[in-house]
Amino acid sequence: MMEIPYTVKPHPVTGVYNGKFGIWLFLASEVMLFGALFSAYVLLRVGADTWPRGSALLNVPLATLNTMLLITSSVTMVMSWASLKVNNFGKYRFYFASTIFLGLAFLVVKSFEYGAKFEHNHFPSTDTFYAIYFTLTGLHGLHVLGGILVNTYLLSTAKSMWNRDPEHMTNRIECAGLYWHFVDLVWIFLFPVLYLL
Amino acid sequence: MTQDEIKKHVRIYIAVFAALAALTVVTVAISYLHLPLPYAIAVALLVATIKGSLVASYFMHLISERAVIYGVLAFTLIFFAALLFIPMYTTFEGSF
Numbered sequence: 001m002m003e004i005p006y007t008v009k010p011h012p013v014t015g016v017y018n019g020k021f022g023i024w025l026f027l028a029s030e031v032m033l034f035g036a037l038f039s040a041y042v043l044l045r046v047g048a049d050t051w052p053r054g055s056a057l058l059n060v061p062l063a064t065l066n067t068m069l070l071i072t073s074s075v076t077m078v079m080s081w082a083s084l085k086v087n088n089f090g091k092y093r094f095y096f097a098s099t100i101f102l103g104l105a106f107l108v109v110k111s112f113e114y115g116a117k118f119e120h121n122h123f124p125s126t127d128t129f130y131a132i133y134f135t136l137t138g139l140h141g142l143h144v145l146g147g148i149l150v151n152t153y154l155l156s157t158a159k160s161m162w163n164r165d166p167e168h169m170t171n172r173i174e175c176a177g178l179y180w181h182f183v184d185l186v187w188i189f190l191f192p193v194l195y196l197l
Numbered sequence: 198m199t200q201d202e203i204k205k206h207v208r209i210y211i212a213v214f215a216a217l218a219a220l221t222v223v224t225v226a227i228s229y230l231h232l233p234l235p236y237a238i239a240v241a242l243l244v245a246t247i248k249g250s251l252v253a254s255y256f257m258h259l260i261s262e263r264a265v266i267y268g269v270l271a272f273t274l275i276f277f278a279a280l281l282f283i284p285m286y287t288t289f290e291g292s293f
Contacts, residue, residue: 010263014263014265015263015264015265016263016265016266020266021265021266024266024269024270025269028269028270028272028273031273031277032273032276032277032280035276035277035280035281036280038281039280039281039284039285042281042285043284043285043288046285046288047288055228060225060228064221064225067221068218068221071214071217071218071221072214074214074217074252074256075210075211075213075214075256077256078210078255078256079207079210082203082206082207082210085198085203086200086203086204177256177257178257181252181253181256181257182257184252184256185249185252185253188245188248188249188252189242189245189249191221191224191245192224192228192241192242192244192245193241193245196224196225196228196237196241197228197234197237197238197241
């Protein structure tokens with residue numbers, strides 16, 4: 001079986017290993033996906049006769065807690081990569097598992113928030129504000145869930161891969177980290193736009 | 198990257214984390230000042246941009262990345278700006 005080339009060494013044309021180049025191209029497409037929805041949000045808001053302040057309808061303390069959870073998970077993610085760089089597999093496992101746990105905590109908080117909205121009969125069909133709120137936060141939540149699933153797979157196969165090819169494993173974690181930080185970055189903009197303004 | 202360099206990076210990551218947490222508190226605190234909407238939008242987006250830049254620069258290592266990645270991002274930013282502003286311009290052409 002032919003091995004995938006340049007998973008560790010930089011590609012002579014791009015100067016980076018293929019995985020990193022690939023994940024950046026993927027993130028570029030993600031910018032356009034969320035960009036289209038942000039654009040829709042601006043158009044809806046500017047075109048509306050009245051638009052509610054998010055803080056009047058949404059739970060700001062819960063969203064602040066979620067912001068802190070995601071920021072912390074970004075730090076644990078980058079620390080897990082740094083741990084592999086200094087050959088400390090034990091610390092990597094701790095930080096990476098913490099990242100998964102914090103991502104799950106984010107989704108649990110989000111589910112409480114959604115539950116409260118549904119209890120008060122606020123659905124995507126209620127009005128334009130809730131339509132764009134559920135669309136943006138729902139899509140973001142799916143990205144968090146996707147990240148958790150991939151990270152869980154990477155954690156479950158980490159030991160064998162670390163023993164077989166530690167450099168390749170470190171690069172995989174860097175790519176997973178780039179995705180996770182992007183998800184954090186999207187939330188950094190969603191939080192003020194939806195909840196505070 | 199040497200072990201000493203990684204240790205230096207770790208110190209930076211912790212400093213960035215502290216800055217992100219502090220800026221989150223600042224964002225929420227400013228929202229309680231109930232500024233007029235244009236000012237509130239400007240301040241909130243400014244703080245979010247600073248936070249986003251910190252994440253991208255340090256956690257995503259964009260501060261010391263290869264030219265090809267900057268090239269991909271430059272194209273992305275151009276298309277993102279077009280995606281954001283062309284619909285606005287065409288929709289509200291009469292209002293500008």
